[in-house]
Amino acid sequence: MFNLYGYGPSILEGSWLTVKVALLSLLLAVVLGMVGALAKLSASRSARLVAGVYTTVIRGVPDLVLMLLIFFGGQMLVNDLSTALGYETAPDIDPFTAGALTLGFIYGAYMLETFRGAILSVPAGQLEAGYAYGMRKHQVFFRILLPQMIRHALPGFGNNWLVLLKSTALVSVIGLDDMVRRAGIAGRATQKSFTFYLVAALGFLVFTTISIILLRWAEKRYSLGFAPRTH
């Protein structure tokens, strides 16, 4: 059905790169989101301010603009920083790292809001009980807050992941050799752009479907013991 003119392996390679970027970004986003959520809920005004500016800016500016800013501007910044610190050569930030850092940074803001809502959904009494037992802050966090928070965070987390996954397509714009870019190259070379972009689209559908299945499983598992959702 699909004659890929030999570009099949190339697109497959690209899809693997897409997955890698997405997963690495997810990792960064989750870490940033958790730290940020705690910051936004903290007693410190400056922490709340920084987290607030972070979410407002990220959610007010398109991914592509941020990506271009960080990619073009970041190169200059890293260079100036390195010279200022006295280093001869600046660390090489390739499109993969640039893309993953940028996406992670952007979706950290969305994860922040998801986690913040989830943390607020855990009854305060649970945490108070933990402290009453003499548990330290990190014990309360890991043993009481986190397990209960996951259930509330899953839907939002799932949505953010799906959006992040699709956003990896933008990284092709800053030169990453991902599935979309390779589809474009193949399409241009063979004059069959529709075919190859359709292949890329199907690739994303596969990833999306797998993700949705995994997320549904996770939601079921973390909802054990709770009343089923009414819709």
Added chain:
Amino acid sequence: MNFGIIIDNIDLYLQGLWMTVQLVSLSLATGLVLAVPLAILANSNNWLLRGPVWCYSYFFRGTPLLVQTFLIYYGMGQFQLIKESILWSVFREAYWCALIAFTLNTAAYTTEILRGAIKNTPRGEIEAAIACGMSRLLMIRRIILPSAFRRTLPAYGNEVIFMLHGSSIAGLITLVDLTEAARTINSRYLSPYEAFITAGLFYMALTFLIVWLFKRIEFRWFAHLRPRSG
């Protein structure tokens, strides 16, 4: 940083702003119009009606807007049939390609949002409508849709913002929108900070405008839930 180059080239940014506003508002409006009947169909008991809508929705929500746009802009040129027909005068123009792609995309998301809201119409409202003897069409028009629109307001507000942000890819198919204006300036003067921060500020302004607009609409449409002052 020298923002003088931005001042000198402000008309390029304004041109881009106008293009962005056009693309976003036209595709949202058309998408909404399309989404209403689709959402109703999606709740049908007949799988022959539900199926195609679900497929369409799944495809356009499961793939990136960028790929959808490229499929239309670059992809349509693959088919000699299209190139030789009158359709080509549409697909040839980047403007129409972008509008079609954006519309189809937002229609899919809006359909999903509306579908959920229609499905969750409180039983009581429907029972009351039937008790009043309303026909199905009248019930949809007077009871279900207004109720659904009100309940989708927060989610739709998000969708509007996502569309605004999504439109930034228009430059990748040669349209000069806000982002493309920034890229042109960056290319010409090698000043990424000034170029992209300016674009970012424009987008933030638009985002705040939309958020404010939706807060006002929510205020009015949820008047019945406001705490009584008397």
Added chain:
Amino acid sequence: MKKLLTAIAFIGMTCAGLGHAAEKTVRIGTEGAYAPFNYTDASGQLKGFEIDLAMALCEEMKVKCVLVQQDWDGMIPALLAKKYDAIMASMAITEERKQKVDFSDKYYNVPSKFVHKKGSGIQDVSPEALKGKTVGVQRGTIQDNYLTELYEKKGVRITRYGTQEEANLDLTAGRVDLLFADSVALSDGFLKTDAGKGYEFVGPDFTDPKWFGSGVGVAVRKGDNELREAFNKAITAVRASGKYDEIAKKYFDFDIYGK
């Protein structure tokens, strides 16, 4: 975030340091979308006249060459950010660019020309004659600069693309009426291909050094005189030894070095 950045910086610096220990390596940035000078083949390999010439120059300079692919828009910023040490991507030597980078002597020089669809009726390519028409050009090139200053202001529509390949594609799709680019890139990268059948040059050669520079050279960071001189010596050497002509003959049947 900070820890991640520091970790990356540390690793990067270690790798860079290690690189210096071995035989000297020169990293050369190129675009890979500007046939026949530099392009990417089906398997993703960089090929073209400039790639072959780069290898020959490095052999002459007795260094190891590593090619780094970079999109045109970020070509100079990446050089300044030390992602590579030199640019060989058909970058013309212009006064404007000399403010940011230093250039070696030129290694080729060809004029710019317009291309249109055969039978389009366009004969005159002056700004006044092209009013209302659309010209496709690669963003950030000397041709883009020329068109922006002289044509756009007179009512000619300019559509900018990230690569020349995309511009060529849109000409065949009928989205632009003309292309304006390096004549050899147009002839070998487009007109001589299947997609370019039915298209031809129109109008004169454009060579005014004020706009189009004085040929294509190797760009290096400002002040990197050692590398620049090494390239100059190597260019002179390959021209004298006949290696330059040997490589050029593989791609062109005319003199690409120019005046």
